[in-house]
Amino acid sequence: MSSDAFYDALETRPAALREAALMAALPGRVAHAQARTDAFAELLRGVDAVAVNSRAALARLPVIRKGELLERQQRDRADPSRQDPFGGFSAIGWRGLLRSHGARRVFQSPGPIYEPEGEAADYWRMARAIHAAGFRRGDLVHCSFSYHLTPAGSMMESGAHAVGCTVFAGGIGNTELQLQAVAELKPHGYIGTPSFLRILLEKAAETGVSTASITKAMLGGEAFPPSLRTWFQQRGVEAYQSYATADLGLIAYETTARDGLVLDESVIVEIVRPGTGDPVPDGEVGEVVVTTLNPDYPLVRFGTGDLSAILPGPCPTGRSNTRIRGWLGRADQTAKVRGMFVHPGQVAEVLRRHPEARRGRLVVEGEMANDRMTLKVEVGQAPDGLAARLADTMRDVTKLRGEVQFVPPGSLPNDGQVIEDARKYD
Template sequence: MTSSYDALETRTPADREAALMAALPTQVAHAQARTAAFGQVLAGVEAARIDSRAALAQLPVTRKHELLERQQAARAAGGNVFGGFSALAFGAAMPRVFASPGTLYEPEGTRRDYWRMARAIHAAGFRPGELIHNSFSYHFVPAGSMMESGAHALGCTVFPGGTGQTEQQVQAMAELQPAGYIGTPSFLKILVEKATELGLPLPSLRKALVSGEAFPPSLRDWLKERGVDGYQCYATADLGLIAYETPAREGLVLDEGVIVEIVRPGTGDPVPEGEVGELVVTTLNPDYPLIRFGTGDLSAVLPGPCPTGRTNTRIKGWMGRADQTTKVRGMFVHPGQVAEVARRFPQVRKARLVVSGEMANDQMVLRVETTEMAEGLAGAIAEAIREVTKLRGEVELVNPGSLPNDGKVIEDARSYQ
């Protein structure tokens, strides 16, 4: 269970970083040349100079809502359905197109293990020659195909169960005897309960890779009591695999095919290691070369390597959403505006806007971590708040370390009763 999928997982961190940074300029140049969207987003960028994390951090973050807006605008004009982000065109090089809520369209290329899921499936204990029951959806969204292509790359056979038809799926499990399950954790629980109700034992079902929703320890333990070891992974339809759980169960290990940054919500500025922020991912996939793609998800880096011997960075997993845009007195306040206020004052280490009161009687207080408690600083920050947000707000200066490490830039503490 602790063996690695390939040598990439156990290379030294220095070798990994060197390889990623060597590949980065080529990927940036490829995105500029082969996709109209990044040709515009990265106009004027000298790709050869983007060979470090510091240089990467200077590039703009493209967030999901911007990708959606570009897709919608292009489609409305009769243009590229992918908004100019795909390096592939319809035809043999793109066997499938998928849709995510929004509607966002994602291409699937032909390369082996296109979504890079085999690594996560292997870490969950699956091995070549096994049958996997895949209960992720096979229509519209890519989840079913993501897992199936990864399982095939690993050398496994797949039963495409999809969603629904609970009794039929349990019957198939009882007869085919799969080694394990892939799908959402909640549906696995439903299947196990249905098998008990029908009196159909599932003795072969001993492992599972779950994703798509929260996998709390309580459910993990419930499954374990019934003989199923469940592991989780973090992936998106845009990026494929981002991180996966190992038998150590200490955070999620980053995939080998992505460069991950954690930035302060509303900005592209990397946060110190251990601080919660938004996951920003650069993928090395040449078919869909997303550069600094903001996932909108919060997480944080864990210190040290995985006890299984995998040497890549570990993250805590999903910790909430980064988009904390809040309406105050009829006007939207964005995390980026909070960041803009903080950027104007080098004395500010961290800031958190707290909105309190009752609806129609909103109060804003910007809590600021700083070592300089001068009254003049608070007044200057208050003026900046009004200039940037067009709203009045108070300022509270606090000592460094006073604000929670939860990734929140805007806290809505109002009563909605």
């Protein structure tokens, strides 16, 4: 493999060395979050940061989900005395806020949720993914992510600059003008959504405009199925995907092996049972929970709401970090049953009270206003009366009656679903 195959030496360091470095950095990051942000000072009150030096210790901390972040931001925006549009989660800001400096930009994502951008070069750490997609110093990049309100354009541009690329800031829309820029500037690659790249290539074929200069792409923001990857390859474009969020920056990225997504070097990722903070065994589908080492926006155990699973073994390219399967759906499986909301966390609480139950899945069937709930539970040797006790606990936790059905261990699908809504809506 060529000398420039990897972005830096961190990607190929021994896995044990990486884990030791992450765990050594973790206590300091937890202490920093407690000291520099009001939200974590409250959420982690009483936590001894020095003791949070292992994955087991990290797993005992609460998971903070996007809904809670939004609620805290809305609360603080409604209270002029707080003066913090970030809900107490940011360690940086500008004059007039509690955190009076350090923010270079501020963005708005749907909610609205506001995110700060600090002064660090490649603040969102996208360079690693862009390099893995084949971009190199001197390349001209056509970036069609949005440059207003949301951070996607800034995320990708700062990463491309860190690689050494020149960027054409195409932004979104204006297909004809963007296609003209492709024809006249002849960029080496494209960064943006897969759907807009397809629109550009189809429009180019329709109008006779050449896009032959674009031979590589780094995609995000949408699903990227293998069929579309093949479609791009047939038109001379090798496209790779990244997994990033406006809150966390880069989480994982695709490599030339096309075998899962490799985790970024500056995040600690856990896969937990939806509705809980409990890590699942490697290979089992669960919610992606991320702790970032970013001192400006130090999110600890931030639940993305996305489902994925750990893949066994290292990446065939030689990168030694953990791989995940990619995006497998959403973890929020809340269902409304007979006028009551039932959450994955409630199902987890039912199972927690009965250690004999290994895994469970609540299936909601029937028609609207005539719902039936069945809790399918993996049990080896069920003791007498367990079904009745589980049913009583289910009624106690959810305030709804339901049946209990035992199934053999390992028979429930490994898809991360805790609540399956199988009702008929037509």
